Amino acid sequence: MWTRFGRVLQLHGCKMLGFAFIAFLGCVEFVSAASNSTVILICLDGFRWDYMGKADTPNLDFIAKTGVHAPYVKNVFPTVTMPNLYTIVTGLYPESHGIIANEMFDPVFRATFNSSNTETRWWDGGEPVWVTNQKHGFKSGTSFWPGFDVAIRGYFPSFSTNGTEYSKPFASKASRMPVKERIDTVIKWLTTDEPPTFVAIYFLQPYTVGHEYGPDSSEIEAAIKHFDKNITGYLLDQLRRVELLDEVNVIVTADHGMAAYNTSNFINFDGIVNASTYEVFAGNKAFFTIQPHPGNESYVYDSLKEAARKTELFEVYKKKDVPHDLHFKNNRRIGSIVGLLKEGWYRRSSKLPEGNYSYGIIRGEHGYSNTIKDMYPFFIARGPAFKQNFTTQPFEIIDIYPLICHILGIEPAPNNGSLARVEGLLKDKTASTNAPTVNTTKKQRSGNKIVKIVGFAILGFAGLVSLVASILLIIRWCKRQNRPKKLTRENEEDDDPPANTVNAYHADDLVVNQEEPVENNDETVALRCQEIEV
Numbered sequence: 001m002w003t004r005f006g007r008v009l010q011l012h013g014c015k016m017l018g019f020a021f022i023a024f025l026g027c028v029e030f031v032s033a034a035s036n037s038t039v040i041l042i043c044l045d046g047f048r049w050d051y052m053g054k055a056d057t058p059n060l061d062f063i064a065k066t067g068v069h070a071p072y073v074k075n076v077f078p079t080v081t082m083p084n085l086y087t088i089v090t091g092l093y094p095e096s097h098g099i100i101a102n103e104m105f106d107p108v109f110r111a112t113f114n115s116s117n118t119e120t121r122w123w124d125g126g127e128p129v130w131v132t133n134q135k136h137g138f139k140s141g142t143s144f145w146p147g148f149d150v151a152i153r154g155y156f157p158s159f160s161t162n163g164t165e166y167s168k169p170f171a172s173k174a175s176r177m178p179v180k181e182r183i184d185t186v187i188k189w190l191t192t193d194e195p196p197t198f199v200a201i202y203f204l205q206p207y208t209v210g211h212e213y214g215p216d217s218s219e220i221e222a223a224i225k226h227f228d229k230n231i232t233g234y235l236l237d238q239l240r241r242v243e244l245l246d247e248v249n250v251i252v253t254a255d256h257g258m259a260a261y262n263t264s265n266f267i268n269f270d271g272i273v274n275a276s277t278y279e280v281f282a283g284n285k286a287f288f289t290i291q292p293h294p295g296n297e298s299y300v301y302d303s304l305k306e307a308a309r310k311t312e313l314f315e316v317y318k319k320k321d322v323p324h325d326l327h328f329k330n331n332r333r334i335g336s337i338v339g340l341l342k343e344g345w346y347r348r349s350s351k352l353p354e355g356n357y358s359y360g361i362i363r364g365e366h367g368y369s370n371t372i373k374d375m376y377p378f379f380i381a382r383g384p385a386f387k388q389n390f391t392t393q394p395f396e397i398i399d400i401y402p403l404i405c406h407i408l409g410i411e412p413a414p415n416n417g418s419l420a421r422v423e424g425l426l427k428d429k430t431a432s433t434n435a436p437t438v439n440t441t442k443k444q445r446s447g448n449k450i451v452k453i454v455g456f457a458i459l460g461f462a463g464l465v466s467l468v469a470s471i472l473l474i475i476r477w478c479k480r481q482n483r484p485k486k487l488t489r490e491n492e493e494d495d496d497p498p499a500n501t502v503n504a505y506h507a508d509d510l511v512v513n514q515e516e517p518v519e520n521n522d523e524t525v526a527l528r529c530q531e532i533e534v
């Protein structure tokens, strides 16, 4: 009897055990999301990969020595602010998240985006980490990181500088929140009863100094020193004061580097192609993407191509021929022609805002190809998740998003990054589920406790369901014992498929392919460029 009973349980119970196991896995995932880790992500705009070697930076040095340091990070093209800032927090190439430039024209929206735009439709191509974090039940805070004041995928950040007196990160200096006030605000968030586990802080400097005086100037050295003390030093002091310095993970990085150029080294594009025959979709002095008016496609492209061949000072591509490594073709906001200037040269055009064009002056520019090292930002980090005094191999800026998600113990949204390229930075590669509990703040523990209670409640419910199902199976088996035995063994087995085919999961079902780019393309839209306002 007990042999037969065992067999029935094996056949029928397998289904229930399968369901129970799935429920259990769900609970484990839910409970494991109760990470005790906190990440503070800081961007110093335009902080080139080698800037730490240009001036005294005791505070940045402290982070690197007590944590990790990358020689440089390869950023994404175009090497300008908005695309890279959104790539850092989404792990997507600009052609995938859709913020392909600081200013860009969308032929479907028939509108132009700029860095102050707060319309969801421009931003929804990507899922920033603060949204991913909140989807998992945690709180996030953003201080002026672009997107901080936008509802993305239905979420505003739990904490935000939105609505403060200082509303924009790129406003004039008098209208920007002072850096110490930004840090004080973040410290307040971190010391509330339910603090955020992810915080992103954006600082505009040393970008403007690098532009104005070039990356090799004495002014940039002074700026690096100044901001090391007033941003990094002040943040470390405040974290120390509230006893969070060794409890939170701090990542400091940048969006791009900076290249020096002489204002005498320019190409006048109005002398190459008639400016009335095309519209600019996006671009700065170092790159451009344009759309010829109908009927002018060959004229515009051939003129530019010939000039590029003769001068060897820039490259020009039809959109479909843009080198794959640039990941800059699969988006409707990219025009049919893409051009890149040679480092140290810049373009002038009646379709670019006029700047300071006095000759013979050294200034700084970025936006060049992301194969140029001067475009690369730096990366340092410290905290309970990171190794100490460790220098890693260079990695890519798209990898920062999966790295942060891993530390936070949350499932990343589909992205172009690779956790494998950055997990060597971590003290424990399974940090997400083994987050340090000793260092967790009392308030964080309180927040996580609720999540755990709910998780265990579901686990208990699943167990109860399994128990009831087992009892029902036993009753059913007992009843069948009292019926005449007409079935052959083979027929009995036909009542239920073999256990190993019931509710079987194929491994492929569980694989999240992080390497596949997410596209939000629409190449079928007819362009009516003569009506475009740029």
Ligand SMILES: [Zn+2]
Pocket (backbone or CB within 6 Å): 045, 046, 080, 081, 082, 207, 255, 256
């Ligand atoms: Zn920037």
